[in-house]
Amino acid sequence: MLPTDNGDRKVVVDSLGVGIATGAYGVSFGAVATASGLDVWQAxxxxxxxxxxxSQFAFVGVVAAxxxxxxxxxxxxxLGSRNAFYGVALSPRLQVHGWRRLLTAHLVIDESTAMGLGQPDARRTRLAFRVTGVTIFVLWNLxxxxxxxxxxxxxxxxxxGLDAAVGAAFLALLWxxxxxxxxxxxxxxxxxxxxxxxxxxxxxxxxxLGGTVAVVVGMLLTGPRTAEEAP
Amino acid sequence: MSALWVGVLAAAAGCYALKVAGLSVPRALVEHPVAERVAALIPVGLLAALVAVQVLADGRSLTVDARVLALGAAVVLLVVRAPFLVVVFGAAAVAALARLVG
Known part of the structure; x- marks a missing residue:
């Protein structure tokens, strides 16, 4: 199953590791979702x-409140808007078109992007992105x-304490x-x-509203200085 | 269809559309320093707001209860670099314990 090339094998093993660790916490989403009043189907x-x-945690969090x-x-x-920016960064290396793009797009998330962009070339970007994305998709849903x-x-x-678990989940995503x-x-x-x-x-x-105010304040306070510091 | 289902499917459509858009738009169109900074700050602002509301809000009032203890436990677990699941269920266990004792 694993590629014979040593570098490729490392990419696959690392991606599987991240994929399994991330996919596993789908269990906390499922538990939190039904605790928030969704049924199993909706979760x-x-x-x-x-x-x-x-985004999923945010949806159930707002509904629970x-x-x-x-x-x-x-x-x-x-919250999902950041995935659009991930896609922009990934597309030159993924080079997917037509129906493949429609399938690939669904896998554009934090972890698959991080693993993909961490690779030195386009071929390994595709490998890491796909292995991470597919592993998470399968496990996350199960x-x-x-x-x-x-x-x-x-x-x-x-x-x-499942209601308290939601805040902890958001903090862990924020950290x-x-x-x-x-x-x-x-x-x-x-x-x-x-x-x-x-x-x-x-x-x-x-x-x-609170999130938007924070972004505006952040832009106003950090904007000029960050621009001056830029090389 | 219930309002909850409408919300679920609308979230699915919106989030998927953003993913497809990202892979489809020309890079030059969005590769602007301001857009990139806003994009990086949005999850930070929203997630922080979600943490605060999730822990302190009770309907339209604010309360301090076992959820605050649970968040404190989550902070400790994050500082010692515990994995995500340990943080989430560790915090839940602390809240459950606090309610059992209290």
Missing amino acids: CVLSLLVFTGA GGAPLAGTATAVL MTLVGAVAGEALGDPRAY PRLTAWPQRLVAVVGAGAAVGLVPLTAAGVPVI
């Missing part, structure tokens, strides 16, 4: 068709089903992005603005 359709973890489903949709799509069925069988999600001060500042502003908006607006709105 599985989200993993099959949305297939981008942060009592927000309108379409507010959940808006949050999910805003584990979502497992988590969703288990979550429904468990009963009251609060007794197991690796807090690498520098502009990002940390944006995170603090986003959290603060959202909390401030909770008593004032309908559920679901604080997240979108």
Whole structure:
């Protein structure tokens, strides 16, 4: 099964490792989704068709907080916008057209992009991207089903702390992005603005509005300085 | 169709459209420093807002309960570089325990 070329084999093994580790946490999405009031079908359709973890967690998070489903949709799509930028970076190396592009697009997520762009050439980019993307897709969906069925069988999600697991999941997704001060500042502003908006607006709105305010503040505060520092 | 299903399918359509658009648009059109910075900041702002609302909001009021303890546990687990699943279910266990004791 594994390629005979040593470099290729390493790419495949690394991609499988990332794919398995990431796909496994589909179980937490499934459990959280049913704990948030979705049924098993809805949880599985989200993993099959949305297939981008942060957006899926955002959708169920907003719904769990009592927000309108379409507010959940808006949050999910805003979060999914980064996948468009991943696609822009990937397309010169992937070189996919026609129906292949339509299939490939579905696999454009954080992990497949990171593994793909980490390779030295276009051929290994394709290899890493595909192995990572397909592994995650298969496992993520299987584990979502497992988590969703288990979550429904468990009963009251609060007794197991599953409602608290959502915040931890978002923090774990956020954590690796807090690498520098502009990002940390944006995170603090986003959290603060959202909390401030909770008593004032309908559920679901604080997240979108708070997140947007944070991005605007981040752009205003970090823009000129970052531009001057650029070589 | 229920509102929840409409939301699920609309999210699927929107997220997929963005993925296809990324692979399809000419690079020069979006390769702008401002666009790239906004793109990098959007997940940070939204995820931070989601953390805060998820942990502190109870409908339209704010409460401090077991979820805050769970978030503290998540921070500790992230600092010691625990894997994603350990962070998520570790935090859930702390909240469950706190409710059992409290």
